[in-house]
Amino acid sequence: MRHFVRYFIILVLFIPVITACTQDENQAIKKHTDKISIYTTLYPIEDFTRKIGGEYVEVTNLLSDGMDPHTYEPTSKTIVDIAESDLFMYSGAGLEAYAEKISKAVESEEVLIVEAAKGVDTVHHGHGKEVTVSKPVHENEEEDSHHNHQHGDKDPHVWLDPLRSIDIAETIKESLISLKPEHKKFFQQNFQELKANLEALDSKFHDVIHHADRKQFVVSHAAYGYWEEAYGIKQIGISGMNQNSELSQKELTNIINEVKEKQIDYLLFENTSVSNIAQLIKDEVGATVLPIHNLSVRTREEIQNQDDYFSLMRKNLESLSTALND
Template sequence: MKIKSSLFALILVLSTFLAACGGQDQAEESGESEENEEIEVTEETLKIYTTIFPLEDFARKIGGEYVDVQNMVPVGADAHTFEPTARQMIEVAEGDAFIYNGAGLEGFVDALINTVGEENVTIVEASEGIDLIDYDHDQSHGDHEEHGHEEDHDHEHEEHGHEEDHDHDHEEQGHEEDHDHEHAHNHDEDPHVWLDPVLSIALAENIKTTLIELMPEQEEYFTANFNEVKEELEALDAEFTQMAEEANKDTFLVSHAGYGYWEERYGLNQVGITGLSPTNEPSQRQLQEIINFANEYELNYVLYEQNISTKVAEVVQDEVGAESLYLHNLEALVAEDVENEEDYFSLMRKNIESLRTALE
């Protein structure tokens, strides 16, 4: 058992921290995914904690029988606003690795790292080494005149610099635009890297490297599993590319602006009703701009998400007379996903089909 005597002091520190944060009990209400209960933990099992579902899924696929993976953000919650319980923080300190997305997504991470940093747990920022795109705040509130939206949609998208050869060198993610915006929240860069299948290869590779460091005798096993994940991510990228090239439109209307990496990779344009964080709601003027834009460009669908409030999006849908579809942002599962045994790839392929309909 890894817990040290210093953790008794840790409990006191955590109690103070959580009181300042409002003392949420989300994790205890929903718990981790039910499948975690089926894992038999042995001395040869690595205890891994993650923050979002893609990291949980990749870690489980790569680690296989040698890992017990638990996601801290419970079913149906939002990683942007989630706060862990004291019990969860102590469990992380007793674990082998804590793997988080980073890039400003999880607001609680800095406090957690400061709290458990002296314990024998490996801390991994999964997005490390990935070139992040800057978040254009105008795109979340209907200021999209620059996209043009030619109805022939030849998908060359010169204005975005998206060469169609898809050589997948990460250098193409250089993102030299100078988005010199004042931000209402702490996101200067878009953290939703897992929605890009190509960048997700880097996430998975960082997880593989961590598992090998923790259990070097299983390097061959972890590497073989990673290669399978990589191949499926490459296939998913090809499916996304084909869908985007075949679409009649290039713009979709979605409840929050978390899909910038699809713009960057596939030349698609999002109109986010709320901002990069779902708490960044539009003003009345911005809301009217979104409605006007949707009417002008005949955006006939509003895409809702599984863990984001529908209140503002419903206003837009009613004003536009649009139909509803669903995108899954994959941050966290909902109960239906658990029941259906969904994984990263099944959910992303459902997203492709939703986009195919929305872009008709």
């Protein structure tokens, strides 16, 4: 009996110590993970958030490894995880149909929902076959409408314009400041560095395109309308802004004829594009295929290589420079 009493007293004496240690450990863990928990959709949003937030953010991007932003659907677990985070940030302009579903599901929770490209001027005229391919607009109007219905008359790829990306980055910066105002100076300094780099990238695009021999290029996915507006070049899109759309035989023939007529020697194709279409046009016109990237999602190889927004855009500029010069 005395042994039992002794053990009971020891246990009672140690309970406060154990509890205090546990509380200290929990506080230490919380302090260690005291970051803004953020979920993003498209890669440029993720990259800009990491560059501005630095050590004070923990960013999870929903799409990776070449996933298709047009067809992505979040799981129930993903939605629960986002509801427990501090910030859900998407681009907007109609590309992420799933973002609205997520926003409605978590709007009653304590999570800040931000449309990063809200207020950014968008290209509202259609890009792709109905604009860049020489063909009459009559019997194919309904078909073209189907090809571009997903984005309406907006081109959602706003981040491909470095100057518009500055506006996106500023929205990200302000969102982070609202959640962690004590780190305002840190976020502002990182934003200014990012802004300077985006301005320098814009200057490089202007310089390369200004000195180019031609001002037209053929691209698999008509996602580059912002380059048309910003730099005065013209894309000939093999598919519309929705890269999953299928071409009719007549549309394909029109594109091949236009490429031959303009003596275009290069085709710019995205990694996610349907390769048999590229091969068909390549064989028909004898053109060389070059890589191009709309940056919405990185591939596994790009993640392993630690490619970021700027390295991918520089690669785009290299391909564009080759395609625009004889």
